[in-house]
Amino acid sequence: MARFIARRLVGMVTVLFAVSVIVFFVFMVVPKQNPAQTLAGKNATPLLVKSIEEEWGFDESLPVQYGTMMKKVFTGDLTSYKPRLPVSDRIIEGIPATFSLTIGAAIIWLFFGLLLGYLSAVRAGGWLDRFLTGVSIAGISIPVFLLAPVLIYFFTNKLEIFPNGQYVPFEDDPVEWLKHLILPWITLAVLSIGFYSRVLRSNMLDVMNEDYVRTARAKGLSERQVMTRHVLRNSLIPVITLFGLDFGATIAGTAIITEVIFSIDGIGNYAAESVAKFELPPIMGVALYGAFFVVLLNTLVDVVYAYLDPRVRLGESASS
């Protein structure tokens, strides 16, 4: 186990280093124009460009410049230049909204994804299975930037059931918090519901052919006990790993788009605003912090997974 964790940690550091190098090169080295000009954004004054040049030390060697960038990012010294604001403050402000959105959506997609997948596997081949498979494929195929406008059009504009986007902090008004988040949660969850139910269904169908399932039936367990205690349990492990990966990817992907469409004031919306204003320091900050968070989460999931399922860590050391 210690070896497995050590190996994973080395892998994690490699990926984090790769992320920072990519960001460094893309922002500082490959652009055609002066990097200070790039950081200052479009239509910057020469004075601002000059001060950024000095602040970041663009006349130093590349490794020194890289060091300066990393220091700025991790001491919270990174600032946007128009207006001059610390990036880390805005990111911290955005955390409650972003996590309310993503964690709530994750609970919904896990619950419904597993429920639909289970029902569909138990009734494999029947009309319920075919119907649910159709529903999942439809769910997988709707991109969020189509689903969100459609939901807003029907539920906000036409039926006026749910409010028009925005985020209300939970501590201000829990009921309004919930009402404002329902549509964004659905938007974010639908794709994963479809995907998880398909994955669980196919895992369960695989497990049903295992010998121990036949043994369980042979010793006289009821169909329900066989399904829940043996088949479902063994099918859940891959779903849990998938969830670890997916949750990080959702924060760093779909959640950004969902926040923008529903005007939820989270980290993703901050990133999108900065893109629209061509402000690069915030993007650099969000990309680095976000990537670090996601990679950390994935490593954690891997370790937990290996702890739960010895085959993983044993397989890994056997193959190397």
Place this chain on the structure above:
Amino acid sequence: MSTEPSAERGPWSLALRRFLRNRLAVASLGVFLAIIVFVLAAPLWADHVAHTGPNKEHTVEQITVDGEQKDVVTPEGKPIGPQWFGAGGKFFLGADSRLGRDEMVRLMYGGRTSLLVGITAALLATILAIVLGLLAGYFRGWVDSLIARSLDVIWSLPVFLIGLAVGIALAVGGLDLGFIEVSGGSLWIPIMIISIFTVPYIARPIRGEVLSFSEKEFVEAAIAQGASPGRVMFTEILPNLASTVIVFFTLMIANSMLFEAGLSFLGAGVQPPNSSWGTMITVGVELLRIQPLLAILPGTMIMLTVLSLNIVGDALRDALDPRGKARMDAALQFEAQAGAGGGATI
């Protein structure tokens, strides 16, 4: 059922027959071809029906609909809705924003950009993946370690977030690598970003296949006859990868188009004056309360394209290798990864 002995038919014609038997897949292929025709017809529609261009503004103009004068954009800034053929095909789907551009014309030209970026990025990623997969699978040793580790690193990145950062940095600053120079507004920037970040999805299964093929007798025979590594890789192994490549290429186009739409929606993909379905959704979302169709139309086009490609890709997989367990697993893994890290999360 046909009574012809199947031994007389080649594997490709058998695969074609299996594909044609899948009615959903054939219909999806039809939808995809219809979308291609739709976007190719853009200049015809623009010149002969709408009499305008995709970026032509009609802010203070009026059009005659069934003998009645109407503002293209009302003084309050509301763009005109769909007119169908009321104005002789002008503003068939209405105007796009307070700039009063023709939505139908923009939808057709935007689709050209989306498909161009999606197909080119998928093509580049596929070519790169074939080369990397062949080198890694054939030479093994440190070449394989280097390639496989690099692919692993890209695989574990949150690609959309990094792609967003790279996209906007290059859009502002342009790209200068010494031997190659690209300006900030070029379509090559999103194409390069998408293809580099999606290479592992296809390179990893190809590497696996090359590894298994290079143990087969026909490869050993070629080596024994004195064939050079290049010849073994490209004339012996490569043709055997054809079915895998075809399936993944189809799925990659869909994935790349979603990636592009996500980047462009946030302003880090296709840059003005070019527009794509992704950038059109940005405009549409701003007017969501007034004219929801403007966000829903380009979104629907993306969904139709991606869905039809995914169905065709799945059917090709079944048709080319109905019992190929390994390939099925690779494709499921592709789905899982694309769902987890790539464009499909969009």
